[in-house]
Amino acid sequence: MLEHIDETPVAGNGLLDRRMFLRGAGAIGLVSAAGSAAAETLMVPAWTKTPGAWLQGYGQPSRFEGNVARGPFPADLYGGIGPGSTRAPLQNLEGMITPNGLHFERSHNGIPDINPDQHRLLIHGLVKRPLTFTVEALSRYPMTSRIAFIECAGNSGALYGPKAAEGTAQSLHGLVSCAEWTGVPLAMLLEEAGVDPAAKWFIAEGADAASMDRSVPLAKGLDDAMIALYQNGERIRPSNGYPMRLLLPGYQGNMNVKWLRRIKLVREPAMTRDETSKYSLLLKQGHVAQFNFPMDAKSVITKPSPGLTMTGPGIYEISGIAWSGNGKVAKVEVSADGGKSWALAALSDPVLSKALTRFRIPWRWDGGPAILQSRATDDSGYVQPTREQQIGVRGSLAQYHCNLITSWGVSAAGEVKHVYA
Amino acid sequence: MFTRSAGFIVALLVSGAAVAAESPQRGQPITAAEAAAWDLTIAPDGVGLPKGRGTVKRGEQVFAEKCVSCHGEKGEGKPADKLVGGQGTLGGDQAPVKTVGSYWPYATTLFDYIRRAMPLTEPQSLSAEEVYSVSAYVLYLNGIITDKAVLDAKSLPRVKMPNRDNFHIVYPAKIQ
Numbered sequence: 001m002l003e004h005i006d007e008t009p010v011a012g013n014g015l016l017d018r019r020m021f022l023r024g025a026g027a028i029g030l031v032s033a034a035g036s037a038a039a040e041t042l043m044v045p046a047w048t049k050t051p052g053a054w055l056q057g058y059g060q061p062s063r064f065e066g067n068v069a070r071g072p073f074p075a076d077l078y079g080g081i082g083p084g085s086t087r088a089p090l091q092n093l094e095g096m097i098t099p100n101g102l103h104f105e106r107s108h109n110g111i112p113d114i115n116p117d118q119h120r121l122l123i124h125g126l127v128k129r130p131l132t133f134t135v136e137a138l139s140r141y142p143m144t145s146r147i148a149f150i151e152c153a154g155n156s157g158a159l160y161g162p163k164a165a166e167g168t169a170q171s172l173h174g175l176v177s178c179a180e181w182t183g184v185p186l187a188m189l190l191e192e193a194g195v196d197p198a199a200k201w202f203i204a205e206g207a208d209a210a211s212m213d214r215s216v217p218l219a220k221g222l223d224d225a226m227i228a229l230y231q232n233g234e235r236i237r238p239s240n241g242y243p244m245r246l247l248l249p250g251y252q253g254n255m256n257v258k259w260l261r262r263i264k265l266v267r268e269p270a271m272t273r274d275e276t277s278k279y280s281l282l283l284k285q286g287h288v289a290q291f292n293f294p295m296d297a298k299s300v301i302t303k304p305s306p307g308l309t310m311t312g313p314g315i316y317e318i319s320g321i322a323w324s325g326n327g328k329v330a331k332v333e334v335s336a337d338g339g340k341s342w343a344l345a346a347l348s349d350p351v352l353s354k355a356l357t358r359f360r361i362p363w364r365w366d367g368g369p370a371i372l373q374s375r376a377t378d379d380s381g382y383v384q385p386t387r388e389q390q391i392g393v394r395g396s397l398a399q400y401h402c403n404l405i406t407s408w409g410v411s412a413a414g415e416v417k418h419v420y421a
Numbered sequence: 422m423f424t425r426s427a428g429f430i431v432a433l434l435v436s437g438a439a440v441a442a443e444s445p446q447r448g449q450p451i452t453a454a455e456a457a458a459w460d461l462t463i464a465p466d467g468v469g470l471p472k473g474r475g476t477v478k479r480g481e482q483v484f485a486e487k488c489v490s491c492h493g494e495k496g497e498g499k500p501a502d503k504l505v506g507g508q509g510t511l512g513g514d515q516a517p518v519k520t521v522g523s524y525w526p527y528a529t530t531l532f533d534y535i536r537r538a539m540p541l542t543e544p545q546s547l548s549a550e551e552v553y554s555v556s557a558y559v560l561y562l563n564g565i566i567t568d569k570a571v572l573d574a575k576s577l578p579r580v581k582m583p584n585r586d587n588f589h590i591v592y593p594a595k596i597q
Contacts, residue, residue, distance in 0.1 A: 077500040081541065124456040124460070129450055130451045131451065142443070192446055264460065264462055266464070271464075271527045272533065273538075276588070277519070277530070277534075281596065282519070283596070286512030289591045291591050293592060293595065
């Protein structure tokens with residue numbers, strides 16, 4: 001069964017064949033690394049000799065995982081209210097799904113405490129029959145489920161900066177998360193209301209204290225938009241829009257309006273504050289790109305990444321996430337020599353359109369300095385750009401939609417840091 | 422039962438129109454007039470702007486009472502967003518200062534946003550007159566209108582914002 005896969009590097013600085021772990025040949029490397037550890041006496045631990053805790057109504061993570069949390073928190077300028085965000089701890093997560101309590105959050109004036117019995121979704125404007133829906137009414141509709149990432153347009157924005165910002169996968173890239181969303185296709189509700197052919201856009205508005213609103217092309221609303229009620233099988237968490245949010249797979253996070261209470265069909269965009277003052281891209285010569293919706297292909301290595309120190313030379317698995325708002329991830333390449341040479345990473349199933357995709361590749365670290373990078377290509381053929389390419393086209397003031405290749409520098413001491421290569 | 426669910430799957434695949442045939446139709450009809458109670462949307466052509474009017478002078482008072490604590494004297498900012506200045510800083514090499522005056526493409530957005538979201542501690546508490554007035558004051562501080570200007574549903578959409586022509590709609594394409 002064991003096809004021989006040689007441990008000769010497939011790219012510079014020790015990157016090994018992506019199939020090595022899968023087919024077992026890596027055992028050699030792993031054994032030799034583990035063999036050096038001193039043997040310890042196996043004791044029967046206390047928890048094996050005393051009965052464990054009683055049952056729990058709602059499960060919580062182990063108390064030893066208390067450091068795995070969202071953050072960092074913004075400065076509290078207004079006495080515990082106001083706009084803010086926290087980021088998902090990407091370096092501590094595996095697979096493609098973000099647990100609900102760790103899904104990144106972003107709000108513009110706090111998280112409303114919505115009583116679902118009193119919440120209404122209004123659909124009006126250019127429709128034949130304006131309608132309201134209760135949560136209970138929506139629960140009667142046939143539902144669909146899909147796994148989709150949501151990424152804030154401001155994610156990774158620090159990488160436009162002139163110097164490599166200090167930070168972790170979480171603090172630099174943690175405004176992305178991925179969940180299974182279940183709800184009612186928006187198309188079905190629009191059909192019921194009767195779309196006036198003059199309608200080309202709709203305004204989606206939240207019931208929060210910012211009444212946050214965005215203009216969305218009607219074509220997206222009729223395509224894959226969903227009124228999501230469930231997140232990873234349970235009702236959406238308050239910080240993610242309880243009792244309902246708009247899901248626009250692949251589009252900038254801010255448009256996936258949380259606490260959704262109103263959809264108004266209109267001819268033209270409303271030019272709301274969050275699509276003019278914010279979430280627009282300042283390009284060269286003062287030009288501003290407005291309504292740039294899909295989050296382009298991107299990837300980031302989460303293991304190793306800053307904060308996770310290397311524990312001596314030997315074989316490691318490099319693991320990370322890749323995604324594209326335009327479709328499926330077609331391939332991810334990894335470099336250990338700052339982009340001089342590249343090796344293909346393995347993609348973990350399932351690989352889904354507009355969802356996070358886990359990639360992995362074995363790496364023999366020789367204990368010397370290395371620069372790790374990953375580069376995603378999606379099924380439209382789009383390739384994640386280098387920093388030089390992205391800034392060359394856009395300038396460095398765009399603030400949003402930054403998807404350039406991230407570099408993690410590994411020092412001989414095994415410390416991992418964000419660097420520009 | 423089997424035929425019904427099979428029909429539903431086919432309907433989903435065929436077209437949006439077919440979907441409705443199998444929809445449980447649980448929407449509660451509401452008149453357009455009733456829906457208006459929730460309608461905060463103001464279009465750039467002014468559709469949706471309420472009756473009423475506001476002056477710079479009155480706006481100065483509203484600002485002093487309800488905005489200055491977060492947006493600073495004359496909208497200079499701190500701790501919240503700077504609302505004034507920055508014109509001429511967007512095209513060059515210097516750090517851009519994005520404000521209502523330097524960056525925002527539409528004056529209607531100012532009314533819309535203040536009415537729905539400000540003041541932060543008490544959103545949707547201002548009267549139409551207060552919103553028109555404080556919008557006028559912010560535009561005046563930015564040198565966009567004079568201290569004599571009166572804003573209402575007619576005059577506000579006509580205010581030309583200095584950065585308007587730099588805004589370009591990308592959709593349905595996307596940028597590089």
